Amino acid sequence: MNVRQLRYFLQIAELGSVTRAAEVLHIAQPALSRQMRSLEEDLDATLLHRSERGITLTEAGECLRGSAVELLRHFDRVRSEVRDRSGDASGELTIALPPSMSELLAFPVVQRFRTSFPNVLLRVFEGSSGVLDAWSMVAQGRADLAVVASGEPLASLEAFPFIEEPMCLIGPAESGLSMDKPLALEDLVDRPMVAMSRPNVGRMIVESAMAERNLRLNIAMEVNTRQLVLRAVESGLGFTTLPVCSGSDLLERGAISMAPIKDVMISWLLIKGREQGLSVAGQRMQLMLRQVAHEQISGGRWPLARLKGFIPSGTDVARLP
CATH class of the missing domain: 3.40.190.10 (Periplasmic binding protein-like II)
Incomplete structure (x- = not known):
């Protein structure tokens, strides 16, 4: 078993095809197949299950994939460290x-x-x-x-x-929120919220803080990407709660307004x-x-x-x- 064989094996596992792996690796398919047979013989285990639908990994193959990724990363790291000693x-x-x-x-x-x-x-x-x-x-x-x-x-x-930074309420530009005027959790209750879909750490932090005071967000919409959440808020569809860093660029351009939530931080x-x-x-x-x-x-x-x-x-x- 050698480094080249492990790289070949991982490429086949990723693509599910010896033919496509051979094309990506710029190696003849028969030569790649021979390398895999040699690897299987060396490990005394069948790694690949071949069918008309393509290549899947056997239980032994799955085991090798996890170890191979770690081994190759360690190999690359050692090589980099040695090279670093002699130059950039x-x-x-x-x-x-x-x-x-x-x-x-x-x-x-x-x-x-x-x-x-x-x-x-x-x-x-x-x-x-x-x-x-x-x-x-x-x-x-x-x-x-x-x-x-x-x-x-x-x-x-x-x-x-x-x-460490505060979680913020973010709203349309005309909503009048200000980074100089922190809001209490109670100020969030009646606002229609465009929330990040669960699980989301920022949302969990805000909801946990509100639950301690028997408060709940008024969720009007759930979205799984930050870009779409901010676009919805910018368009006036509601408010959202995100860390400062999420909205700083839009805040600079005057596209949104934003206010920190008192004592609610994300680290x-x-x-x-x-x-x-x-x-x-x-x-x-x-x-x-x-x-x-x-x-x-x-x-x-x-x-x-x-x-x-x-x-x-x-x-x-x-x-x-």
Whole structure:
């Protein structure tokens, strides 16, 4: 069993076809089939179930897929670390970020990272911590680093405080909400709400705070994407509750109005695997996330947010080995 065979196996498992995998891998189909037979003989197990409908994994194949992903990520990380010692950061890096931070954090970080470290293959996923997507991606080794809403971390993960910000009521521009005028939970009760579909961490935080006071949101509509929620609010279909970062871009353009909800906060964490150390590229990304967040907060684009943990200086990234 070797690294190449594992990569071939995972490509077949993903596509469900040896023919299509051979095309993607730029290898002759008979040669790919021979590699898979060799892998099965080496492991003394049947990995692929072949039928007219395509390829599916046997129980042994499913077991190998989970292990192979972790093994290949570890292999790539070791290779990157060795290469990093002799030059600029290289290799691959996968991060998962919440959709609510697309404008304020995700795009500025991606743009800066690509400019600074062009030899790193960067993969970015927008994952919802509400359904544990980002948590599980890091836990399963499919992501190196993620930003998630605060929760009970898995034993295999390390979590570091990142940002704390208020949950806000967001309404149409003409609704007169103001970031200088916090609202009580009671002020939300009679407003028609365009809510994020469950499970959603921000919604859970607000509903939990209201339940403690025997209050309930007046849900008029449920939507499963932040973009559509904000579009509905902007069009005057109702109000919504989201973190500050979700609506800051529209607030700057005067498309919505927004007010913080008193004493209702959401905390964000940076998480990484406990056992696998970050590559140099991962360490630089971790610092860059903090740098960009600090710049957005201190520059007034992320109102009422607070950076938790250390505040990076402008030269922190450069000082990494």
